[in-house]
Amino acid sequence: MQITYATQAAPGGVNEDCVVAGPDWAIVLDGATAPVGVDSGCVHDVAWLVRRLAGALSARLADGADGSLADIVAESIGQVCASHAGTCDLSNPDSPSSTLAVMRRRDGVVECLLLADSPIAVRRRDGSLHVVEDDRVAHLPGGRPYTLEKVRTHRNRPGGFWVASSVPEAAHQAVTAAFPETEVEEVVMCTDGVTRLIDHYGYDWPGLFDSLRTAGPAHVIDLVRRAEREQPIPGAKPHDDATALLATRRGGGPSLEAGRTASRND
Template sequence: MFAEVTYASRPGSERPNEDLVIAGPSWIVVLDGATAAAGVDSGCVHDVPWLVARLGSALAAGLVADRPETSLTGMLEAAIETTMAAHSGTCDLDNPDSPSATVAMVRDVRGRVEYLVLGDSPVVFKPAGGGVKVVSDDRLEGLPGGRPYTVELVRRMRNAPGGFWVAGSRPEAARQGMCGAVADVRGVGVLTDGVARLVEWYGWSWGDLVTALEGEGPEAVIRAVRELERTRGPVRGKRHDDATVAWGRVGQDQGYHGGTS
């Protein structure tokens, strides 16, 4: 069980927030919906927030059931199947541009914090012995030819061997997640790439991020992202991205305190 879970999420524009954070006493899930490129036909009558909400709901249902014998990979695969079933009769799920999302999730099981990372939403741990441990999936950064990527390249490499993997309409993508467990942890941060900009673009270390989450909280971390985006601008792409971060504190005073969404 986490002693405390706090979180914050902010949209990057006037568009609906395509991130989602859900948490319980012993688990945290953060999803980042993939914004569709202009003019792309997804083959789906639903938008990205719909996909993210259904996927998040299915994951929460599995985690609330509290079955530690079921792996996070198994839970994600089942959640993708449930989500697919919700729109299989109305949408072309074979379309490679069908809505999708990254997934970052953690679960405390008997003092070990399990994790699954699929796509570019990382998890960062504060071990009891000091330092940090980061779990990130950088396969999107390694596509052929380097950035900027074409729409055609991303379509071809999404959920394909040698490419990158996300949760959408391929249940087997769950088996491509980066999984493991960390023992003797004092805290864990789960975030989208809109917050990881602090490290990837603006010179923060992962230790800086953990210190800010632990000392000032998720809201302050997102304010720091927005300030740097305003003063220094983006390295690439949109000026402001949806930004979501959760912090799970591990301690003796067991309890649960939800944050702001």
């Protein structure tokens, strides 16, 4: 696959997104910004968690680790937990957390795994689109608006929603999907800083695929920034970290070649 991506912090902030890719896999994470005044029980910030988790997971994928994506993600979360269990209270329900999206091509199958709202969209060779998403955070009991207490009591709990944080079991509660490799033409992975274009600014998935294909991920993030300036989203933060990745089939045959270009602006 040829994999092209870009990631950019919200203006004036630290990038709590992270993207890593290899010849036949990719990872996108979006750290949950800590609410002001909330004690996470952790001496590390969200960006630390995101980058440690990206490193642990990418090392396993790059090494061709056996096992399901759920098992590999659980092991990676467990490794990160072990690295700061001695300094931090990992039982704190407000411990730093992140969304997680993983795509892997293996044994003729393109696999996807999701925790929370960083979707993966697949365009098949026949032109049809399939969006893999985990929208459980949008359907908590009682409906919106959510209080901090409601989010706290439903995070990484049955009947609530699951994120990458201090509970390895979350990996086995993830949303998963698999597609025959021969049917897959393109894969898009992005954080909700990019899906703002779809949720608030009149784009749709086919339009997002077209923009990524013709102008590239950095251009798509420019579109987000322009829209945020011209039409702020009521009740939302004015800007968000934004990450977009496009994986494209090469050569038209069943084999996938490795290739990658990257753009980064922290």
